[in-house]
Amino acid sequence: MPKQVQLKVGVEKNLREITAEIPDNTPRPWDGSDELKYIGGYLKRIDGREKTTGRAKFTFDIQLPGMLYARFLRSPYPAAIVRKIDISKAQNAPGVKAILMVQKKLPLVVRFAGQEILAVAAETSYQAEAALKLVEVDYNIQPFVLDTTEAKKSSAPLVFNTDVEEQTTEGDITEEGTKVTQQGNIRGPKISPEDATPDEVDAALAASDAVVESSYRTQVQTHCAMETHGVVVRWDDREHLTVWASTQGTFTVRDELASVLEIPKTNVRVLTKYMGGGFGAKFGAGIYGVMAAKLAQKAHAPVQLMLDRKEEHLCVGNRPDSVQKLKIGANNAGKIKGIKLISYGTAGVGTGAGTAGPAKNIYETETFYSEESDIFTNAGPGAAFRAPGHPQGAFALEQTIDELAYKLNIDPIEFRKMNTANNEIRQVQYEIAFKKARWEKRNPKPATDKGPIKRGMGVANSVWYYFYRAGTQVEIQVNSDGSVEVKNGVQDIGGGIITIMAMVTAEELGLQPSQIKINIGDTNFGLGPASGGSQTTAGVTPAVRNAAYLAKQKMFGIAAELLQSEPSELSAADGKIFVTNDTEKSLTWQQIASKIPGEKFSVIGERLNDHIETKPRTIAGVQVADVAVDIETGVVKVERVVAVHDCGRPMNRLTLESQINGGIIQGISYALFENRILDRNTGIMVNSNLDQYKIAGSLDVPEIESVIIDVNHGQSSTGAIGIGEPATVPTAGAIANAIYHAIGVRIRELPMTPDKILAALESRGGTS
Amino acid sequence: MKVPQEEKNLPEHSNGISRRSFLKGFGVTSAGVAVTPVSELLTQLGETATKAEGKLLGPDAANITLTVNGKKMTALAAPRMTLVDVLRDQLHLTGTKVGCDRGACGACTVILNGKSVPSCMTLAVDAIGKNIETVEGLGDYDGKLHEIQESFIEHDGLQCGFCTSGMLMSCKNLLDNNPNPSLDEIKIATSGNLCRCGTYPKVFEAVMAMNK
Numbered sequence: 001m002p003k004q005v006q007l008k009v010g011v012e013k014n015l016r017e018i019t020a021e022i023p024d025n026t027p028r029p030w031d032g033s034d035e036l037k038y039i040g041g042y043l044k045r046i047d048g049r050e051k052t053t054g055r056a057k058f059t060f061d062i063q064l065p066g067m068l069y070a071r072f073l074r075s076p077y078p079a080a081i082v083r084k085i086d087i088s089k090a091q092n093a094p095g096v097k098a099i100l101m102v103q104k105k106l107p108l109v110v111r112f113a114g115q116e117i118l119a120v121a122a123e124t125s126y127q128a129e130a131a132l133k134l135v136e137v138d139y140n141i142q143p144f145v146l147d148t149t150e151a152k153k154s155s156a157p158l159v160f161n162t163d164v165e166e167q168t169t170e171g172d173i174t175e176e177g178t179k180v181t182q183q184g185n186i187r188g189p190k191i192s193p194e195d196a197t198p199d200e201v202d203a204a205l206a207a208s209d210a211v212v213e214s215s216y217r218t219q220v221q222t223h224c225a226m227e228t229h230g231v232v233v234r235w236d237d238r239e240h241l242t243v244w245a246s247t248q249g250t251f252t253v254r255d256e257l258a259s260v261l262e263i264p265k266t267n268v269r270v271l272t273k274y275m276g277g278g279f280g281a282k283f284g285a286g287i288y289g290v291m292a293a294k295l296a297q298k299a300h301a302p303v304q305l306m307l308d309r310k311e312e313h314l315c316v317g318n319r320p321d322s323v324q325k326l327k328i329g330a331n332n333a334g335k336i337k338g339i340k341l342i343s344y345g346t347a348g349v350g351t352g353a354g355t356a357g358p359a360k361n362i363y364e365t366e367t368f369y370s371e372e373s374d375i376f377t378n379a380g381p382g383a384a385f386r387a388p389g390h391p392q393g394a395f396a397l398e399q400t401i402d403e404l405a406y407k408l409n410i411d412p413i414e415f416r417k418m419n420t421a422n423n424e425i426r427q428v429q430y431e432i433a434f435k436k437a438r439w440e441k442r443n444p445k446p447a448t449d450k451g452p453i454k455r456g457m458g459v460a461n462s463v464w465y466y467f468y469r470a471g472t473q474v475e476i477q478v479n480s481d482g483s484v485e486v487k488n489g490v491q492d493i494g495g496g497i498i499t500i501m502a503m504v505t506a507e508e509l510g511l512q513p514s515q516i517k518i519n520i521g522d523t524n525f526g527l528g529p530a531s532g533g534s535q536t537t538a539g540v541t542p543a544v545r546n547a548a549y550l551a552k553q554k555m556f557g558i559a560a561e562l563l564q565s566e567p568s569e570l571s572a573a574d575g576k577i578f579v580t581n582d583t584e585k586s587l588t589w590q591q592i593a594s595k596i597p598g599e600k601f602s603v604i605g606e607r608l609n610d611h612i613e614t615k616p617r618t619i620a621g622v623q624v625a626d627v628a629v630d631i632e633t634g635v636v637k638v639e640r641v642v643a644v645h646d647c648g649r650p651m652n653r654l655t656l657e658s659q660i661n662g663g664i665i666q667g668i669s670y671a672l673f674e675n676r677i678l679d680r681n682t683g684i685m686v687n688s689n690l691d692q693y694k695i696a697g698s699l700d701v702p703e704i705e706s707v708i709i710d711v712n713h714g715q716s717s718t719g720a721i722g723i724g725e726p727a728t729v730p731t732a733g734a735i736a737n738a739i740y741h742a743i744g745v746r747i748r749e750l751p752m753t754p755d756k757i758l759a760a761l762e763s764r765g766g767t768s
Numbered sequence: 769m770k771v772p773q774e775e776k777n778l779p780e781h782s783n784g785i786s787r788r789s790f791l792k793g794f795g796v797t798s799a800g801v802a803v804t805p806v807s808e809l810l811t812q813l814g815e816t817a818t819k820a821e822g823k824l825l826g827p828d829a830a831n832i833t834l835t836v837n838g839k840k841m842t843a844l845a846a847p848r849m850t851l852v853d854v855l856r857d858q859l860h861l862t863g864t865k866v867g868c869d870r871g872a873c874g875a876c877t878v879i880l881n882g883k884s885v886p887s888c889m890t891l892a893v894d895a896i897g898k899n900i901e902t903v904e905g906l907g908d909y910d911g912k913l914h915e916i917q918e919s920f921i922e923h924d925g926l927q928c929g930f931c932t933s934g935m936l937m938s939c940k941n942l943l944d945n946n947p948n949p950s951l952d953e954i955k956i957a958t959s960g961n962l963c964r965c966g967t968y969p970k971v972f973e974a975v976m977a978m979n980k
Contacts, residue, residue, distance in 0.1 A: 048921035051929030052913070052936060054863015054903040058929075061862035224964050226867050226875055226930040276865075276930030277964050309868040494928030494965050654924050662927065662966030690962060691872035698958040701968045 007714035008032040011424050011646075020714060022611050027508065027549040029611075030649055030719050032712040038503040039718075040710070042654040043513060045499045047274070047492070056274045059246040060306055062232040068097055069125040070295050070305040072288070073117045073132045074314070078378040078683025079144035079157065080110040082117065082137055089134040095127030096120060098299035099135075100291060110139070111159055111349045112379050113684045114314030116287050121295040121303050144378035146678050148321055148346040151185045151377045159185050159349060159376035166351045169283035170249055171384025171532035173357070173465065187351060188344070188373030192360075196338075196367040204338035204367040208329025212403040216326070216396040218750040220346070220676040221319040222312070223385055224695050227276020229316045230306030231289045233296045240267045241293060245285075246306075248278035249530030250489050254523045256285035257293055272491040272521040279666075280384035281317035283530060288316075313688040317383025318676060320345040320353035320374075322392040326400045334410045334418045336365040344373035345392070347382025355393035358729070361618055362397070362463045363419040378683055384532060386663070387464060387725035391670055391732050398460035398733030399746060406446075412459050412737070413439060416622075425620045425711060426461070429644040432707050433459065437624035437642040447744030452632045455639075458737025460730035462621030462645070466614055466721050467533040472607035473526030474543040476505065476551045480599040482590035484509065485517045486547070490528025490540055492520060494662075495724060496655030497536050501544050503652060504718060508548035509555075510572035511589060526604065534619075534722025537651055539607055541718040547605025549717070554601055559592045610715040614648075621645040621726040623664070625734035626702070629742045631761055634754025638668050638702040638735055646711045648721025653708060660706040660727045667731020669696035675751050825893055832896055836861065837905025845892040852876040852887035855902060863903040863933045867962070874961035877934035878902050884941040886960075903933035906940065915978055916940050925974040927965035935961045939975050948979045 001024050008015040008031045015032040022029065030036065050056040075082075083106055087099050098121045102108070108117065117137060122128040143157040150156055163182045168174050180190050196204075205211055231253075232244040241261075245253045250270045258265040275282070285293075292305035307316065322345035329338045339360075345353030354372035405415035413430055420426045434440070442457045449455055475487040486505055492498050498520060502513040509516075519525065529539035556567035559577045563570070563585050571580045578586030626640040641664050650656055673694040679686050687693040712719055732750060740746045745760040825832070826847035834841050836859065843858035850869075855861045855878070864887060867875030871889035878887045879901035907913035916939055919925070926932045935958060942949055942957035949957065954975045958968070 044921050045924065045926065047929070048926060049909065049913070049917075051926050051932050052903075052917040052920050053907060053909040054861070054933050055909050056929050057862065058865075060865065061856075063857070063860065063862070226873065226928070226962065226964050227865070274929060277928045279964070309870075309873075496927070655927075658924050658927055658965075658967065658970060661969050665966035665968065666964070689870060689872060690868040691870065695962060695964060696966075697960075697962055698955045698968045698972075701955070701972075704969055 005029070009712050009714045011428055011711050012709055015712070018714070020612055023608060025550065026546050026608070027717050029714040029717050031714045036507055038507050038513060040650050040653065043499055043503055043652050045496055045655065046502055046513065046518065047498055058227055058274045058276050059230055059232060059244045059272070060227055062244045062304070064232065064234055064302040067232065067302045067304055068121040068123060068299055069128050070119050070121040070292055070303050071125065071128040071132060072119050072311065073135055074311070075110040075115045075117055075139065076113060076684070077110060077139050077141050078113040078146070079142035080139040081142060082106060082108040082110060082139060084138035085118065086136040087118070090120065090131045093127065093131040093134055095123035096131045097122060097301060098295045100294050100298065102287060102291065113682070114311065114380055116315070119291040119295060119305070121299050144683050145185070146377055146379060146680060146683055148323060148344070148375050148377060151346065151375045152344070154184055156185055159378055164351065164376070168352070169384055169532065170252060170530035171280040171283060172352060172388055173533070185376040186373055187376065189371035190354060190373070191371055195369050198369055201338045201340045201367040201369040205327055205329040205340065208337045209332040210404060210407050211327065211329040212400055212407060213325070213327040214400050214403065214748060216324045216399070216748045218322045218392045218395055219674065220321045221385065221670055221674045222676055222693065223279045223281040223317055224690070224693070225277030225279055225281065228307040228309060228312045229282060229286060229288060230304070231292045232302060232304045233292045234302035235296055239263055242269045242271065243289070243293070244271050245289065246275045246282060247272050247491060248282045248493050248532060249284070250491050250521060250523050251527060252283045252530050253285045253289060257289060260285070260290050261293060268523070270523045275491060275493055278493050278531065279386045280388065280532065283532060286316065309690060310688040313676065313685055313693060315380045317385065318348070318380060319385035320347040320382040322353060322355050324355055324392070324396040326359065326396050328400050328404055330404055330408065332408065334408055334415050336363055336419050338367040339363065339365045341370040343371065344375050346375045346377045346379065348377055348379035350381030350383065352382050352384065352388060355389045355396070357390050358393040358397045358463050362461050363401070364422060379678060386666060387729045390463070390725070390729040391667065394460060394462070394729050394733040395736060395750060398730065399736050399748065402458070402737045402740065411444065416459070416461060423616065423620060425646050425709070426622065428709055429620055429622045429646070432709070433622045433624050433642055433644045436705055436707065439624065446741045449742065452630055454629050454631060454742040455626065456629070456738040456740065456742025457624060457626050458734050458739070458741050459622065459624045460733030460737060462623065462726045462730040464534060464619040464722070464726040464729060466538065466617050466619060467535040468538040468607070468610070469529050469535065470607050470609045472528050472539050472543040474540070474547040474605045475526055475602055476547040476605065477600055477602045478551055478555065478593060478596065480594050480596050482593040483517065484511065484515065485519060486544060487519045487525040488528045488540060488543070489523045489525040490520050490536065491531060493531045495531070495536060495659055496652060497540060499655065500537055500541060500651045504541050504544045505548045508545055509552055511575055534724040534726065537720045538648070538716070538722055541651060541720045542716040543605045543607035545605070545717040547603055550603040550605055554603060555592055558595050559587060562587060562592065562595065612713060612715040614713045614715045619646060619721060619726045621730060623730045623734045625731070625738045627735060627738040627742055629739055629757060631743060634757035636672055636739060636752060636757065640703045641731070641734070643704065643706040643727065644709065645706065645723060645726055646709050647723040648711055648713060649719035650708050650710060651718070651720050656708055656723055657706055659723045661704055663724065663727025664704055664731050665696050665701060667728045668700060668702070668735065670750065671732035671735045672751050672753065832893060834892070834895055834900060835898065836900045837902060843892070847891065847893050849892045850888050851878070851890040851892045851895045854892040855887065861902055861904050865930055865933060867930070874934045874938065875931055877937045877961060879937055879941050882944070884938050901937070903936055906936060914940070916943065916974070919974040919977050920971070923970045923974040923977060925967050925971040927967050931961055931963040931967070935963065935967070935971055939971070943975070943978065949975065951976065
């Protein structure tokens with residue numbers, strides 16, 4: 001029997017009352033009227049001790065008796081056909097226990113430099129490397145294409161001669177029902193059925209008082225998680241295996257291995273207690289996971305297969321590049337009439353280069369049209385990377401929006417306010433950003449600083465989406481000594497879900513977070529969400545709270561007898577269970593637990609579908625960047641970033657701040673430094689390391705001030721929404737707008753390296 | 769350690785070997801046994817440790833003694849093995865990580881005779897006779913943690929945790945030499961530790977909070 005509840009929902013203190021129907025046996029959702037003890041506060045990570053003492057064991061640290069080390073042989077050529085492989089010498093090399101081809105039957109088509117050919121398992125990694133050198137491969141070298149624009153030509157070498165099906169992971173946003181055709185190396189364009197027609201949007205643009213049309217290019221970016229991809233696989237018997245995986249989705253690894261090895265899912269146990277970063281690239285078992293399992297099977301020994309840093313750059317994912325042509329038109333008052341985006345990009349031999357998310361979902365416009373195409377090239381496959389498509393899209397969109405604002409002589413924040421008028425969250429965020437960034441002190445005219453260091457301030461909007469998956473099952477076990485254990489198969493990729501789970505449980509049970517033991521990262525526990533789409537917290541916390549609620553009801557059942565009361569008359573707080581209207585009648589949690597029949601009990605809480613459809617379904621966010629540009633060297637320094645974000649009801653503000661910092665720093669890195677460079681003659685990535693592929697370091701970090709606003713929808717029992725991706729979407733756009741404000745020229749290509757700044761200044765008419 | 773007169777004006781490298789003596793050492797030997805130049809080199813610079821071992825090392829693995837966190841430990845090491853590989857695979861001290869294996873990311877940072885070094889770019893045999901400090905030696909997991917570890921936890925100077933060991937060692941080394949570092953000094957000290965999760969601002973906070 002569902003029950004009706006009254007909820008106070010809204011943005012910050014602007015609350016209104018609604019009625020919602022929630023399933024029986026679930027707690028009243030936290031809403032704007034709730035003042036909670038732990039939720040929304042700052043709590044230190046409970047795995048902090050393990051991580052700071054070196055005790056935390058990552059997949060890379062798992063050492064099993066008799067473990068073999070596996071390494072891949074990879075094609076040095078970007079395009080080839082392999083008709084012959086001779087492993088006879090390699091097989092007899094010292095320490096070699098198994099060799100397996102990636103594809104049993106030849107010929108094997110190679111489509112990028114770094115593609116896997118075969119894998120060797122040996123007693124030491126040195127022996128595996130030595131054995132690889134003894135493998136003789138006949139590469140029939142083929143023509144290849146690397147440049148995204150070149151690959152579009154009908155004369156370009158064909159990367160695939162069959163149609164390619166889009167492969168997505170939990171990190172991607174998939175749109176049902178969009179049919180895409182393939183011609184040559186072009187897959188697309190993908191057009192949304194709900195969009196206006198090209199004629200309609202062209203008409204709207206033609207009728208606009210002011211139009212801006214600009215083109216942008218962004219680069220391929222590799223994920224660079226500090227722990228590389230890899231697994232340790234041990235067959236426990238002929239039909240059961242245990243896999244330690246550095247993964248963002250324990251169940252995605254389990255499911256793929258079960259499918260490939262043709263064994264039941266329940267026979268595969270995946271363990272991920274700690275993992276060293278993923279950012280979207282670590283879903284599924286990967287070729288490395290499958291090969292490790294097969295090698296372990298063949299060699300009758302556990303196998304470790306961890307990629308090295310070079311392989312990490314080449315073959316396990318990247319953020320596709322983009323070429324975007326964006327046209328936006330508005331009337332003189334500043335209202336947007338039409339947005340038209342034609343974009344394409346390369347995800348190498350993969351798909352996923354779309355960039356239309358921001359253009360489609362941030363601003364209110366009368367007409368919208370977009371085309372997104374994937375261009376195949378002979379390079380490593382793209383993979384979902386923290387807000388796929390969005391940093392690229394926002395870089396182009398936010399600069400074009402600024403251009404239009406300047407053209408109409410309207411302040412950039414005002415212009416954005418006008419065109420997101422129906423989004424209450426954004427309106428609140430602009431106010432806060434304006435104040436914190438001291439925007440009123442900003443000179444509306446660009447390039448007014450004297451001297452070689454020119455400073456500028458730029459703004460950009462973020463957008464992401466509220467995703468969650470129902471079905472997560474959390475088990476809570478209460479023991480007779482009062483200890484509480486929470487179990488779920490989810491992984492913690494660094495966002496701090498463990499600590500949040502303890503906070504939610506403690507809040508519901510009236511205990512302290514330190515009294516709650518959290519056990520995660522084991523697919524023998526209940527189903528948990530993959531950490532993609534910023535949905536971990538939103539997916540797990542309601543299941544945790546629902547389980548805690550059930551555990552509390554059970555404790556109330558036991559306590560009621562002892563306190564001579566009814567369960568409905570009881571409350572739990574401060575380590576006690578007491579009669580709500582007669583607080584003297586109380587017992588401690590431990591006293592009640594000691595009376596548990598059978599010495600312990602377990603309950604299972606489920607993540608159900610939201611009982612309210614949240615509107616809007618977008619997550620907002622806005623960032624303002626202060627930059628200093630040295631016009632003599634072209635070096636850009638980001639001095640300060642103000643970030644105002646929303647994530648539904650915040651759970652742990654301490655880890656939220658860390659997530660926002662992380663998103664901003666990755667955004668700076670993407671805006672200014674990173675670039676996967678392929679040698680145009682050999683097709684080989686020339687900077688497949690961390691000294692020449694540059695990611696942001698300590699000296700690149702600006703002052704960051706972040707504000708998280710509270711949004712209570714009451715849609716689930718906790719109201720949590722995500723933050724990981726929204727935090728990184730706008731940063732490059734804000735920096736680009738700040739650079740324009742500083743020097744009066746626009747940089748339309750990423751990364752915004754000194755040479756580009758100087759070239760832009762030169763083309764404008766010299767540096768002064 | 770006696771330093772030849774000519775070397776006194778050269779910049780010191782972290783292991784006490786200057787480029788001139790390194791090249792000189794390689795110059796007098798043939799390209800035969802891999803480790804011979806190293807042991808000759810060490811002898812030239814008057815390292816006592818190898819002399820105390822009383823034997824040549826390599827090319828096969830041999831037992832070496834390393835002083836790790838104040839304790840003498842024996843490991844089987846071939847001369848080509850890096851310190852990080854020996855620490856992790858032989859001594860099972862997996863707190864120190866490998867992020868890039870070429871000295872670019874700092875995940876393998878340990879302190880060697882008071883200087884923070886990339887242990888993936890240090891040969892295990894070059895660490896013989898030196899004080900090696902790893903993250904495992906900072907504090908007692910079951911008891912009292914080092915102040916820097918407590919501060920990291922307090923200020924959330926960690927996320928996924930993979931860069932944390934290296935980051936801690938760089939910070940510890942800084943504080944050992946400079947108990948009240950400025951923000952700029954902290955940034956420079958951690959400039960060799962890459963963190964993709966973006967913990968830097970809170971690492972700075974954690975170290976600043978320790979200012980006396």
